[in-house]
Amino acid sequence: MRRNGEPTAAFLTAEWRDLAMVNYEVDPAVLESRVPRWTELDRWNDRTFVSVVGFRFLDTRVRGLAIPRHRDFEELNLRFYVRRKADDGWRRGVVFVKEIVPRRAIAWVARTLYNENYFAIPMRHEVTAGRARYEWFHGDRWNGLALEFAGAPCVPADVSEEAFITEHYWGYARQRDGATVEYQVEHPRWSVWRATTATLDCDVASFYGSDLAPFLCGRPSSAFIADGSAVIVRRGVRL
Numbered sequence: 001m002r003r004n005g006e007p008t009a010a011f012l013t014a015e016w017r018d019l020a021m022v023n024y025e026v027d028p029a030v031l032e033s034r035v036p037r038w039t040e041l042d043r044w045n046d047r048t049f050v051s052v053v054g055f056r057f058l059d060t061r062v063r064g065l066a067i068p069r070h071r072d073f074e075e076l077n078l079r080f081y082v083r084r085k086a087d088d089g090w091r092r093g094v095v096f097v098k099e100i101v102p103r104r105a106i107a108w109v110a111r112t113l114y115n116e117n118y119f120a121i122p123m124r125h126e127v128t129a130g131r132a133r134y135e136w137f138h139g140d141r142w143n144g145l146a147l148e149f150a151g152a153p154c155v156p157a158d159v160s161e162e163a164f165i166t167e168h169y170w171g172y173a174r175q176r177d178g179a180t181v182e183y184q185v186e187h188p189r190w191s192v193w194r195a196t197t198a199t200l201d202c203d204v205a206s207f208y209g210s211d212l213a214p215f216l217c218g219r220p221s222s223a224f225i226a227d228g229s230a231v232i233v234r235r236g237v238r239l
Contacts, residue, residue, distance in 0.1 A: 026048055056074055084182070099119070100118070154191055
């Protein structure tokens with residue numbers, strides 16, 4: 001976020017790689033209670049989406065410091081899309097319903113500093129040519145998000161669903177007192193491979209909630225792999 005023309009300090013730097021993104025159209029009514037104050041749901045072609053996203057964190061540094069055994073790890077999150085009218089125009093961002101990582105310290109920092117809904121559970125991944133799979137251990141078994149893809153990647157067209165999903169450069173988190181923290185996420189545009197198959201294998205109702213289960217158990221609107229890049233997550237500001 002900019003004050004006097006300058007961005008806030010970097011809180012976290014890393015590379016986000018091999019982002020498996022599976023996107024579902026939902027009834028906006030199921031998200032309204034989760035929308036942070038000062039924001040509103042963002043839509044593409046009058047449609048509202050949630051996304052299940054698995055990816056790799058690499059070379060992670062918090063305030064410039066690399067923490068041993070916490071530099072490279074997986075993350076899986078469920079997110080939806082909002083926007084906020086600021087002095088410099090519309091800021092398009094994401095809100096996280098649930099985020100999981102395999103490192104307790106990472107989850108603790110995110111919950112403590114941003115009130116993000118992070119949990120630490122065992123995770124693993126496999127990324128090969130034409131396939132990406134992210135797994136997490138829950139309910140006495142391994143659950144998974146898996147995509148298969150082929151061909152060459154491309155930068156999505158500005159008006160495409162893929163561009164809408166990938167090009168939200170702000171994060172919003174509701175705080176315990178009802179306030180909202182806004183933080184900026186910087187990265188270049190990503191190239192994507194469209195998936196030929198996409199599978200979400202988990203007990204959706206117990207993991208994400210019964211209100212979202214009818215949508216996440218249905219057919220995805222789209223699924224793709226984004227190549228990813230270096231990212232900067234800047235210090236949050238209370239609105």
